[in-house]
Amino acid sequence: MSLRVYNTLSQEKELFEPVRPGKVGIYLCGPTVYKPSHIGHAVGPIIFDTIKRYLVYKGFDVTWVVNITDVDDKLIVESKAQGTTVYELADRITAGYLEAIRQLGVTSIDHLPKASEHIPEIIDMCRRLIDKGAAYVSGGDVYFDVSADTDYGKLSHRKPEEQQAGTRELASGEKRNPGDFALWKASKPDEPPEVQFDSPWGKGRPGWHIECSAMSVKYLGETFDIHGGGMDLMFPHHENEIAQSETCFDKPFAKYWLHNGLTRFNTKKISKSDQEMARKMGELTLTHLLSKHSPELLRYFIISTHYRRPIEFSDEEIAAKKKGLDTFYRLFERIERACRQDPYQDGPTLEQAFSSTENHADQSFIRECLDHQLRFLEAMDDDFNTGGAVGSLFEMATTINRFIDEWRLETEENPRGRDLAMAAVQTLRSLARILGLFDQRPPRAATTDHLVDDLMDVLIALRAEARKAKQYTLADLVRDRLKAVGISLEDRPGGTVWRRES
RNA sequence: GGCCGCGUACCCAAGUGGACUAAGGGGACGGAUUGCAAAUCCGUUAUUCGCCGGUUCGAAUCCGGCCGCGGCCUCCA
Structure with missing residues (x-):
């Protein structure tokens, strides 16, 4: 079986072949840490955690990087408003974000680089771009010259001159072209000292896009495999990353671009800054949602739809999904009673324990389960179709429940039947774990009194x-x-x- | 205005040229089981995939047009 992934660059599904055989590098755009993370911020980490788990399952050696952008206009504004420093704010928000995604089972990130800790790398990259004639200094700012990049716009499939460029006034009389973007921004007198870094162009700080280029090179190399992020980052953020990196190193940047759909509330993108959303934001915060719902439910909610599709968040839908999850919890409880064994304790799967059984009745049950397993893997191979994969888990659950019914495993002694049922549950769990589900027994909702x-x-x-x-x-x-x-x-x-x- | 995405049952959601069945979940209804329930199992709930054309022996799937919703072009996961 071969993995195919949808690549935003080509706008079609492509056969996945890593740049270096057996190794995969993934870079995901993480949050700008100026306000508490909301449910939308969890989608990327959960999807890419699942993608990494699947690639590891398939035998790849995967390195996954998620950046933290902690130097930025928004942080300056917000820290001032709160009467604190940029780093106190950044550290506080980052801690909340990391704790939330950890609870959501995002455990496979290898590097979490911060922009503020990569200033030398960023300055170095700016300098190289200036030396190449692709960037220019203007009043302490450094701008990337979009005209230096002949295929600019190839990711978002747009041409800069066709955009409504005139509407963008910014304080940038110094730009040669309206499409040019800042690699480095000169400090303004009222900006906090902690974000005024020394550079060859005077005190300043990084522009928005450069940190991703600088940090991805450092951890993954000049060319790597998968770059991900929300669809709203396609332009200008990712487009500008490509422009900088490919111009700087004269090599292709990321081979595959994967963009996840945005989470919506009342059909509008969460984080949109209108009044209705502002009122709702507190409830859509990860901290708040995790206080109301189990992390496994939130993860399952996100994973049960294909990553590219937008998700509509609502309490009704969460409640419906919870009932679905309960099917699995009930199956595990049932198995535990019937087999008097902990189903969360890893044991042999069907393939490991019953690969060559002679018994005809066993065979059809095993074949049915393995057929569901195959469907699961086929779905994952098709652009990480987690929704389809979840469907096959439900079918496997029904198959196992039917087996328990037919063999009366709850009331009649039948060691072989119980071993088969337990092995089937272990097969189910081995697949669910790729999705980050059912790894551990969920904590009891009640008091443990x-x-x-x-x-x-x-x-x-x-x-x-x-x-x-x-x-x-x-x-x-x-x-x-x-x-x-x-x-x-x-x-x-x-x-x-x-x-x-x- | 330009670029991009989405539209499958009452709701959520797979499928993206032909087989298997347009998966699966929630809901509803019927049956088995049960003292009755709950849980579990079995069955029913889309002759049709936003609309209209076209290509094809064959279209939910490809092409064109239209309608609806959303995203981006300014900060965004």
């Missing part, structure tokens, strides 16, 4: 007595009252189990 467990045992025992005596009114009363306080009872073949609804 043993008194609650003991009291529930008492109630269930009393209700069992009532049922035995056919006092169903009483038995149902217990169940209804518990339901009202958020506890549901299930009378299963092996006994009554209870669950706290969260």
Whole structure:
């Protein structure tokens, strides 16, 4: 099977072949850390974490870089407004961002370079561009000369002269062309000292795009495989990165450009600065969402749609997705009861344990599960189609549930059947882990107070007595009252189990 | 105005030239199971993929036009 990825450069799906055989370099544009991260900021990290996991699964040696932009106009404005320093603000926001994505299972980032820690590299790159005649100094600023890049616009498929360039007034009488962009910005007198760096052109700070070019070269080389980011970054940010880097090194920059769709609320892009969005922003913040929903649910919500498609965020949709996730949690609980083994403990998969079985009844179950596995992998090979992959996990869950039903594994001793079912669950988990799901048992929503467990045992025992005596009114009363306080009872073949609804 | 993306059932969402079935989830309805529920399983819920044309033996899928929604061209994940 071969991996195909959609490349924004060519606007079609291409066969994925890394620049250096066996090795893959990925650069993802991270946040500018001036305000708390929102749900949209989590999409890139979650998708690319999944992409890296899949590439590693396929045997590639992957290096993944996510930048932190901590020197920028917005940070200067915001830190002043808050009466703090640029770095205090940046550190605080960065910490919140990293903690949020860590909770969301984004664990595979290799480097998290900060712009402020790469000033020498940035200055060096500016100097090289000036030496090449592709950039010019003007009043302490350094601008990239867009006309020096003959194929400028190839990523976003637009020509600079066709844009509404006249609308952009900026304080840039010094630019030769309206399309030229700042590589280096001269410090203004009122700017905080911590963002005034020495340079050959006087005190100043990096422009917006240059840090990505400088840092990607440092960690991934002049040419690397995958560059990612939100679709809103295609122009001008990514376009300018290409212009700088390719002009500087005379080599192709990133081979594949992957752009994720934007998260929307009420059909509008989250982070848009209108009043309605401003009012809603607090609720769309990662910190707030993580206090309301489990990280696994948020990750599953994002992963259940193809990454290029825009996602509409709503409480209704989150609630619907939660019910889907519960299907898997219930299956794991069921397996645990039937097999008296922890399904979150890694064990042999079907392929590992039952590759050559003679039993006919076993064979059809194994074949069915492996067929779902194949579908999962085919979906992932098709431009990381996580939505399709999730679908095959549901089908595998149904297959396993049916097997448990048909073989009555919950009530009848059947060691072989239980081994098969457990191995199938391990197969499912081995795939889900590529998506970053079901790696660990989700923490119990309730308090872990043993008194609650003991009291529930008492109630269930009393209700069992009532049922035995056919006092169903009483038995149902217990169940209804518990339901009202958020506890549901299930009378299963092996006994009554209870669950706290969260 | 230019460039880009999206439009599949009640909702979410795969599929992007022919097979398998237009996946899967939520919801609703019916059945098995259950004392009744819950959970689980089985079945039903798109003869049709925004609209109109075209190409083709064959189109949700390719081409053209139109309509609707959104993004970018200024800071954005």
